[in-house]
Amino acid sequence: MSTPPIQWYPGHIAKAERSLLEQLKKVDVVLEVRDARIPIATRHPQIGQWLGNKERVLVLNRMDMIPAGVQQDWRTWFQKQDDTAYFTDANHGKGVEAVSRAAQALGAKMNQRRRDRGMLPRPVRAVVIGFPNVGKSALINRLLKRRVVESARRPGVTRQLRWIRISDELELLDAPGILPSKLTNQQAALKLAICDDIGEAAYDNQRVAAAFVDLWKELSEAAPTLIGSGLETRYGLSPSGVTGETYLAQLAEHRYQNDVERAARQLLNDFRKGLLGAVPLELPPAAIAAEGQGNPDERAEERAEEKSGEHSGAQ
Numbered sequence: 001m002s003t004p005p006i007q008w009y010p011g012h013i014a015k016a017e018r019s020l021l022e023q024l025k026k027v028d029v030v031l032e033v034r035d036a037r038i039p040i041a042t043r044h045p046q047i048g049q050w051l052g053n054k055e056r057v058l059v060l061n062r063m064d065m066i067p068a069g070v071q072q073d074w075r076t077w078f079q080k081q082d083d084t085a086y087f088t089d090a091n092h093g094k095g096v097e098a099v100s101r102a103a104q105a106l107g108a109k110m111n112q113r114r115r116d117r118g119m120l121p122r123p124v125r126a127v128v129i130g131f132p133n134v135g136k137s138a139l140i141n142r143l144l145k146r147r148v149v150e151s152a153r154r155p156g157v158t159r160q161l162r163w164i165r166i167s168d169e170l171e172l173l174d175a176p177g178i179l180p181s182k183l184t185n186q187q188a189a190l191k192l193a194i195c196d197d198i199g200e201a202a203y204d205n206q207r208v209a210a211a212f213v214d215l216w217k218e219l220s221e222a223a224p225t226l227i228g229s230g231l232e233t234r235y236g237l238s239p240s241g242v243t244g245e246t247y248l249a250q251l252a253e254h255r256y257q258n259d260v261e262r263a264a265r266q267l268l269n270d271f272r273k274g275l276l277g278a279v280p281l282e283l284p285p286a287a288i289a290a291e292g293q294g295n296p297d298e299r300a301e302e303r304a305e306e307k308s309g310e311h312s313g314a315q
Helices: 010-024 047-051 068-080 096-116 136-144 186-195 205-222 230-235 244-255 260-272 285-290 296-314
Strands: 029-035 055-061 085-088 124-130 162-165 170-174
Touching: 010 124, 029 096, 029 136, 055 068, 055 096, 055 136, 068 085, 085 096, 096 124, 096 136, 096 170, 124 136, 136 170, 186 205, 186 260, 205 244, 205 260, 230 244, 244 260
Parallel strands: 029 055, 029 124, 055 085, 124 170
Antiparallel strands: 162 170
16 A cells, blocks of 8 residues: 555645744754654754754653653663653653753753853743643643643644743743645655644544555554554454454454444544554664564655665666
8 A cells, every 4th residue: 555645735834934943043052842752753844943042842742652661762762873862751740940941951951051151141031842732731831830821733833923931041932733845755655644743633533544554564564562553452452464454454354334434433543542552653763673573664765765776876
């Protein structure tokens, strides 16, 4: 089954991006929020270009939806990239205080530089950015210790940009969800659709659900002790030996009167609600290497590079 084409509407996104880039000029610290289930797919491809020399705090939200061991594997992996990952469950406030302390510590460094230049200290200006639905609003509300912002599924138009005072030391820019105007990596787009981190995009639920089952199987083969048996446990059907498309048809027959669309929506909703267990859709290379297998995404990239090399050599 081919990877489903995921599409969205760049008009809103371009406008939101322009507003964000204008405000980023005034920002000292960036809180970059990603989905802990897919930390690589929820990295905006332009984030490095946007940040320049600005300080950044990396937040991996939805820590409750992946195993604790996988969290530690990601921490180790990011440390090897000279980065620190802060895991949060923003809906329940877990890990948020550590994020606040990290932002204020970076702000203290900024103010020390101001003092060194003979300037007065000022409140640190921070912004929370990330894909739609990764938990930015919940994080902001937890940082503020009150419900101030509402989330919306539509990227780029969640709300107007505005500054919110958290304390005498910290001001926060409330920004909408951002998506790349064009995402050529359809494997990443597929993961965004599965996790509902894509806003109001155009995709086929049945194809996305079937591809989710295929991805589940691939990850289970790469790291069986980390993925578990949530599909079989919840539905009484094993995905072993069948394609995702066949599994979806079997689920529809078994539970939903052959209504494949209903089966697809239920499967995706159950995963998004955590009813299939704590299941990561991306694993750091170190975790997979420990299982004795290669990273599925890396293997796909290697195959693509090999093909590209063969093509170049034939020219």
